[in-house]
Amino acid sequence: MQNTRPILAWETLLDLAPAAADAAGPGRLPALRDRLEHALREAIADGRLPAGAALPPSRVLADALGISRWVVTETYGRLVAEGVLDARTGSATRVSAGWADAARPTSARAVAQDPAAGAAIAPAAPPQHPRFDLRPGIPDLHAVPRSRWTAALREGLASLPDRDLASAFPFGHPLAAAAVAGYLGRSRLIDVEAARIVITHGATDGMALIAAALHERGHTRLLVEDPSWPRLREVARQHGLEPVPVPVDADGIDTERLADEAARTGARAALVTPAHQFPLGAALHPARRERLVSWAREADGLIIEDDYDAEFRYDRRPIAALQRLAPDRVVLIGSLSKSVSPALGVGWAVLPPWLSLADAPPAPSTIDQAALTRFISSGDLERHLRRSRVRFRRRRERLLAALAERMPELPVSGIAAGMHLVLGLPSGVVAADLIAAAPEDLALTALSRYVVASPASEALVIGYGDLDDALVDEAVARLAALIRPH
Known part of the structure; x- marks a missing residue:
């Protein structure tokens, strides 16, 4: 991503200690001008002042360092004369591009030297995105609504009360939770209070929260679809829940086998994708939806509904969430990762009334949650979908x-x-x-x-x-x- 604006290097720390320059010789204190010149050269050489960086005006730098403006103007003049800096009328004094490349140590350049072998080591190239x-x-990255999310960030930040900029919301900002509750009510037919919604970094984060809470309550196993998305299984295992596979067919997870495996292993929690099973692509049959909910009630169990791909149904309207059938037995986890982009890093978990979380990892930043609130309440999310x-x-x-x-x-x-x-x-x-x-x-x-x-x-x-x-x-x-x- 190219940035044509100069880097404003006004906050760069410059060391003006006497030991920072050795030109004065033994027993002599280097002149302040020499120390400033040495500090600027050091900052350019180690990359803290990159090529094209705009230095502060002489008065600003003098005030920041507590030195005479004359010292700064003299130093700038000497470095401009040598080509280290570039000064033009009406423009900031900048680091010369050619000089910055030449001054930087080999270890910090684009091609480094291996001190042991002396061979050139090319830096790791960014991964190439396959053409096909x-x-x-992976969602449609070309169609990410960048301008609308940028507007949501700007408008959300502007609307935040000052006190919220210094407040912590470990389970999510109330306005973000309310916006998600409204969206899920419209799109997934869920009737839920905002207080039951936790704002997360995504489905994986939500899974980690639920798995940890279940483990604290004595759960040691989790029934999972086979095949299924491996990341959520791994997260469950990391939090003390051993996955127990249950076969999937053209009607979704086999609920009879699920009941058998639950009886055999003692598992009382299940992770499912009822709207659109991943990867086989089935929707859970209505009879199996009813059977799954009945099992959870009979076993005093919990269903974790991964709302994967639920927004995208092309032959009919998306079906209601399984959570609607049993709000007391189903946790719904969702995010914008597949519907918009994983780069946004926001999601949610809808908890049953009896399940409370004692601890929660840091939620997305308050600013990101304000953007989520605005993105939903403005209708931009639903227009994008x-x-x-x-x-x-x-x-x-x-x-x-x-x-x-x-x-x-x-x-x-x-x-x-x-x-x-x-x-x-x-x-x-x-x-x-x-x-x-x-x-x-x-x-x-x-x-x-x-x-x-x-x-x-x-x-x-x-x-x-x-x-x-x-x-x-x-x-x-x-x-x-x-x-x-x-």
């Missing part, structure tokens, strides 16, 4: 058409929802082998990556959230070319 990114779980649904539906249809044209013999599964589908592979083809043979610009994920214990069929989980519309046909063509030899 078919990995699941409506546009996203149209875009993803068309992209999914185009992807299905391209797959049907080039690989009609391969099965495709998953309801018309979300940002991914599952592509079965020909008999004898191993997904891991395909991924290993794929070119660098084609990113793929095997279904087996999400398996807990049950054997998985050889398939690819194809994500199209961040796939450019203009590249859909070419992406499928490259995928077909990869599979065809097998």
Whole structure:
């Protein structure tokens, strides 16, 4: 990201101690001007004053250092004469670009030297984004509503009372919780008080809170869908809950097997994705929704509803949250990570009345929560979701058409929802082998990556959230070319 404005280096610390310059020789105190010159050269050499950085006006620097303005102007003049600094009429005095590069020690340059081997070590290059990114779980990064989130940040900050800028809200700002409660009431048909909502950094953060609370209450196991998103399972394990896998089929999690595994292991908590199962793409059958809630009541248990992809249903309106059926037995966790961007780092957890959290890690910053409040209350979130649904539906249809044209013999599964589908592979083809043979610009994920214990069929989980519309046909063509030899 290029920034054409100069860096204002007015707060750079400069060491003017007598030992900072040695030009005066033994037994002599270096002149103040020499010490300031040495300090400026040091700051440029170690990168604290980078190329193009604007230095403070001579009067400002003199006041900050408690020295004569004459000392500063003389020092600036000497360094300008040598080309260390660049001074132009009507502009700030800046660090010369050429001099800053030359003065910086080798260890701080773009190419470093290994002191042991003397070989040039190139810095780690930023990861390259694959041109054909078919990995699941990535939203449309090209369509992130940057301007609206920026406006929400600005307006949210401006509207905060002064006292809130010095207050801590460990479980979330009340206004943010109220905005989330209103949004969930409209979109997921949840009737919940804002006091039952905790503002989190995202679904993973919410899972950590709930897992820790369950472990404190004596829970040691957690029933999980198999296959499922591994990160939440890992978080549960880190907080003392051992995952117990339960198979998933075309109707979602097998509730009969869930009851059996619960009886066998003593597990009284389950993590599910009823709206759109990840990765198989099923919606939990209505009868199983009822059975799951009945099990939780009979077992004095708790259901953790990961609201993954719930906003994106293309063949009908999104269904109500499972939490609506049993507010006393279901925790709902959600975020803006998949619907907008994980970079926003905000989410929520809706708790049942009896579940209280003794401790909570730091919530998102008050300013980010103010932005979330504004983003929701202004209608920007729901406008973004409506546009996203149209875009993803068309992209999914185009992807299905391209797959049907080039690989009609391969099965495709998953309801018309979300940002991914599952592509079965020909008999004898191993997904891991395909991924290993794929070119660098084609990113793929095997279904087996999400398996807990049950054997998985050889398939690819194809994500199209961040796939450019203009590249859909070419992406499928490259995928077909990869599979065809097998």
